[in-house]
Amino acid sequence: MKKKDGVLIISARHSLDSKLAGLDLGADDYLVKPFHLSELKARVSAIVRRKNFDGDNIITYNEISIDVLAMTTTVNGKAIVLTRKEFDLLVYFLANKGKVVTKNAMAEHLWGDEMDISDDFDFIYTHVKNLRKKLLEAGSQDYLRSLYGIGYKFGESVKLANKYNRVNLITSLVVLVITGVIYYIVIHFILTEKLDKDLAVEEDEIKQYVATYHKLPLASSYIDQQVYYKALTDTAPDVRLFHYTTYNNAKEHETEPGRSLITSVKVNGKRYEVTIIKSRVEAEDLVRIILLITIAVTVILLAALILINRFVLNRLWKPFYTILNQMKTYELAKMDDIAQQQTNIDEFKELNDSANAMAARVRQDYKELKSFADNASHEMMTPLAIINSKLDSLLQTDSFTPEQGAILEDVYHGVGRLFRLNQSLLLLAKIENNLIPDVQDIDMQELLTNKIRQFQELFEKDGLSLVQELRPSQVRMSRYLADVLLNNLFSNAIRHNHNGGTIAVLLYPNSLQLINTGKDIELDDKLFERFAKSTASEGMGLGLAITKQICALYGFVISYQRKDQKHCFTVVFNPKI
CATH class of the missing domain: 3.40.50.2300 (Response regulator)
Structure with a gap:
């Protein structure tokens, strides 16, 4: 093997x-x-490369081209920017195109042993979603198919209608070709039989002439018939043979296909060989005309079949594709139904009813889960607030030792951390489900000016110098989430900076950049994941995850890169520009 x-x-x-x-x-x-x-x-x-790509550094799949060494990707010749994980994921998909790839296998390929620290594979879905979005925006076909509960499959998909049309056309073509060949053979056989009967009639007339006049009729050459005689010896056997031959048309000075009958006759005790030749040109012309008519009918039937499949069947399948598109774009937060399609086909009606029933069950489950999360968050905040209040009161007394005071202070900070964690997770859930609807036009220049003023004391406390270049920029989003986004970016730039460092805030019409000094390390793609943080960080590791989720909600693109020994975070408000 x-x-x-x-x-x-x-x-x-x-x-x-x-x-x-x-x-x-x-x-x-x-x-x-x-x-x-x-x-x-x-x-x-x-x-x-040797096993999957024949040792080539350039991997090409239809319109997608990847340079493995340069780590670049193009779609239809247009370069697209992929993160390291997205690039590795695309190469992995191409190496396993046409195969089902499980989420576990993808996680092992991308993160190796580190995948064990994750409780689920939500991060896989995020990377696949971002990869698919970038490929589609660059003009690629949608090769990624998700298999619910299993994983993904990369490759060209075949629509049911196209598959049916292809099989139908191939089957029809094969049947028509076979029947055409059989039809040609049968017609050719019938015409040959007719020629043989005409030759046999001419043979009977010659024999009757000999029997009546005791001599051979004159050798003759007509327009479509020739008769020749040849003396035979007494020992020559009697023959009677039909076969294909050629017919010399003296009038047209050309050789035509013919059919001959060779027989023998006895005249006055002498035996003669009689050769009767008839031209087959008319029969061949008739067969050719019939063949052309058959081919024309076949082409017309195939063309009609293609048109029927293209227009009639597409119209027939329209309710199915409409329901499918509604299911693809279904947003749970909007609580919409899947519109009923007007059709008299029972299967499509059943599909529509089943899709609406499924959507109703999902909405009900979503409401119950949302209610549980809200109630759990509310019920958790109440005892946390009580504990926090009691700790405040307890810290005001002097009835405990320094050791007890240190323990109480640790408890106080732990409760505060738990309180902030609860708020952050609740905010993430609201962002993911689009439950913060106050979308409006935001003047980012004004908002950044106010935010810099709010953080001025923290800049001065750590001796940070600020460089700012703020140009007019309008962004449509929630003001509350815009404030959260800027708070997280500024807090991250201050927390991971050093005394006497710098922070540069650069606002352009379509992007925002925060560049800060810090530790001389380059962060990886995990910094935008939940609870991703360095060992020296005192944060919860949710700030950049919330920032990433806000950007994804409004179609922004946030990226990180190490530039000139500084950490640079860039938010592009409209990636299509």
């Missing part, structure tokens, strides 16, 4: 015999310890 998986042996045995033995056993590569991770990655990538 052909081995499909790549095998890389990692071993401390560095002798030539060990390497040769490993490679002879079927390994694709052999790496000796110790090694650099960059070398391991390069060798694994080389094996993947």
Whole structure:
């Protein structure tokens, strides 16, 4: 059986015999310890290219092209910007195109052993959604299909109507070709039989003439018939044979297809061979005309079939695709029904009713879950507020030792942290379900000016110098969420800065940048995930996750990059511009 998986042996045995033995056993590569991770990655990538992409660094799938070494992606020649995880995910999909890829396999490929720290695979959905959105916006077909409860499948999809049309057309073409061939053979056989009967009639007339006049009729050459005689010996056998031959048309000076009958006749004791030839040109012309008519009818039938399939069947399937599109764009937060489609087809009516019944059950479950979350949040905040109030009162007394005071202070900070965590998670849930509807036009220049003034004391406290360039910019979003977004970005820039550092705030008509000094480390793609934070951070790790969710809600794009030894966060308000 052909081995499909790549095998890389990692071993401390560095002798030539060990390497040769490993490679002879079927390994694709052999790496000796110790090694650099960059070398391991390069060798694994080389094996993947050899196994899945014939060793080519340029991976092409229809309109999508990927340069593995340069880590660039283009769609129809237009470059698109993908994060590292999105790029790895696209390469992984292309390496497994046409196969079902589970979420667990995707998580193992992207994060390795670190995937065990996650309780679910919501982050997979986020990366896939962002990858699909970027590919579609660049003009790519939608190759990603989600398989509920299983994973994803990457490849060209075939619509039911197109599949039916293709099978129908191929079947019709094969049937018409076969019947056309049979029809041609039958017509050809009938016309040949008619020629043979005419030759037999001419044979009977010659024999009757000989019997009456005891001599052969004159050899003749007519427009479509020729008769020849040839003397035979007494020992020659009697023959009577029909066969295809050629007919020399003296008038037209050309050779035509013919049909002949060779027979024998006895005149006055002598035997003669009689050859009667008739032209087949008229019969062949008739067969040719019939064949052309058959081909024309076949083409007309196929064209009619294509038109029927294209227009009539598309109209027939219209209710199905309308229901499907409504299900794709269904938003749970709006609590809308799936519109009833006017159709007399029972299956489509049943599909519409089932979709509405499913939507009703989902809405009911959503209401119950939302009510539970709201009640749980409210009920949690009440005892937290009571505990916080009691701790405030307790801290005002002097009836405890310094050790007890330190413990109470830790409890006080823990309760405060739990209170803020509850508020942040509740805010995330509201953003995800679009429950903050106060959308309006925001003057970002004015809002940033006020926000800088609010954070001025914190800038001065840490000795941070501020560089600002604020140009007019209008953004349509919730004012409350705009305030939360800026608060999180500014808090992040201050918290992860150092004394005497700088913060640059750059506002352009379509983007916002916050650039700050900080630790000389480059963050990875996980900084926008929930509870992602450095070990030295005192935050909860939800600030940038909330910021990312706000951007996703309004179609903004937020990105991070390390630039000139500084941390740069960029929010693009309208990525299509």
